Amino acid sequence: MKRDMRIWLKDLLEAPVKKAMPILSFPAIQPMGVTVRELISDSGLQAKAMELVAERTDAAASVSLMDLSVEAECFGSAIHVTDGEVPTVVGSIVSTEEEARALEIPAVGSCRTGLYIDAIKNAAEHITDRPVFAGVIGPFSLAARLLDVTEIMIDCYEEPDMVHTVLEKAASFITDYCKAYKEAGANGVMMAEPVTGLLSPALAEEFSAPYVKKIVEAVQDDTFLVIYHNCGGSTISMIDSILDTGSAAYHFGNAIDMAEMLSHVPEDIVVMGNVDPAGELRNGTPKSVREATLKVMESCCGHKNFVISSGCDIPPLSPWENIDAFFKAVREFYAG
Template identity: 70%
Template sequence: MQRDMKQWLRAMIDSDKKKTMPVLSFPAVQLMDVSVKELISDSTMQARGMKLIADRVDSAASVSLMDLSVEAECFGAEISVSEDEVPTVVGSVVSSLEEAQALQVPQVGAGRTGIYLDAMKKAVELITDRPVFAGIIGPFSLAGRLADVTEIMIYCYEEPDMVHTILEKATQFLIDYAKAYKETGANGIVMAEPLAGLLSPDLAEEFSAPYVKRVVDAVQSDQFAVIYHNCGNSTIRTIDSILSTGSAAYHFGNAISMQEMLPLIPRDTVVMGNIDPAGEFRNGTPESIRKATLELMEDCCPQYPNFVVSSGCDIPPMSKWENIDAYFAAVAEYYAR
């Protein structure tokens, strides 16, 4: 369903009682009694999982699978798939400038991107009471999965031309992929750029922000919002380059303090975060996640009306639903006061 997403974000800031927007999709495997391997391979199952979650929780929006292997797989990367963990990339496909120059940009729809696009088409038909966002990877994070996430940090210094060559091709693909999501009827994308969270301010300015901005400029509109996600620990130091991307909203992980981040963000821009996905959603208790959620909201909500509580990153597949339910109950408890 088409929506005015600028108005949606403004209304979120203006509301005295804000709905939370965690990155919540993979725990649908428990509701459907299926494996992660089955979920990532079936568009109908993905859409049904998103719908089941939307019916269960009072979230501000629905977010599709945050699978940061799917785009790299299209470029030829090998992935490791398990029954109950999010897929990961194994090894690299580029290790020299010559290989970067020879790297072919895949067609959108190749590999599992066709499954994920089809899932979004089905999801937007099923979920009509809130915006629906697609999850995609960011340019530098994709480049890192093609060149190895450790090695690319060295390449930024020693082989910058190679890194820029990979980034050009990654960005071209991501623009086309985001446009394809836009055509499905999605209301926006959550773009995950976590690897940039390990960069220095100068490197982030060179190797991440301008490429993210190109994606944002190509697809963002009044009806289609880009939410930038970065769960790295350098985001406070790189916030100027992050804001230069022009994204509609920003989402940060639990590696940083939201109390330190919020003063750096314009008051008319929505900022989301950052309850620990592993420590609380996956391995916490209903009591511990209630405490963490209420403390974060008490610290941030009164002073910053543009703050929306969320998970710090994608909630792991086997996170206990009693913890997820307790998180939503804590949000409701805070606003009921």
């Protein structure tokens, strides 16, 4: 459903009681009785998963699968799929400048992107009480999957032209992918750029921020927002270039001190995070999740631009008792 997303964001910023906005979709496999393998292969199941989460929680928005293998698979990468974990990319497909130049930009809709776009179209038609955000990978994180995460760290120094060639193609594809999501009815995207968190601030400024900014400028408007996500441990040191991307809001992981991060972000920009998704929501207990959630909120909710969330995508097999405890703790905090 089309809506003025600038007003939604302004209302979220100004609300004294803010709804949580975790990255929550994959755990729907449990009440649905399906596997991750089945979920990622069926647009109807993906839409149903988003609807189930929307019905069960009062989250500020519905966020689709954060599956960072989809775009790389379109370029030709092999992926590893299991029944209970988020898919991962195996190996690399580019190792030379010649291969980078020869790399073809795939058509949006190829491989599983068509399924994911259809899922958002279906979900957006049925979830009308809150915005619907699709998930996409960021340009440097996509390039890292095509070149290999370890190798790209070396290539940034030794083969920068090759990295930029791949980045240009990655950014072009992601731009078109975001536009397809917009056309399908999404109100925005959550763009995951976690590999950038492994870079130095200078390298992040050269190899990530300009490409993210280019995508944001091409797709973001009053009806469609980009929320930038980076769960790396170096995000505070590179916050200037991250903010320069012009994204509408920012989402950070539990590797950083969120209260410190908030001191570096203007108070009119929404910042989300950062309860540990693996250590707490997947492997904790309802009691420990409650304590972890309240701890983050107590240290951060003094900033009017803070919205409580998970630090990253909540793992598929996270107990719903823990997820429910997270939302219950949010209500408890605001109830005083």
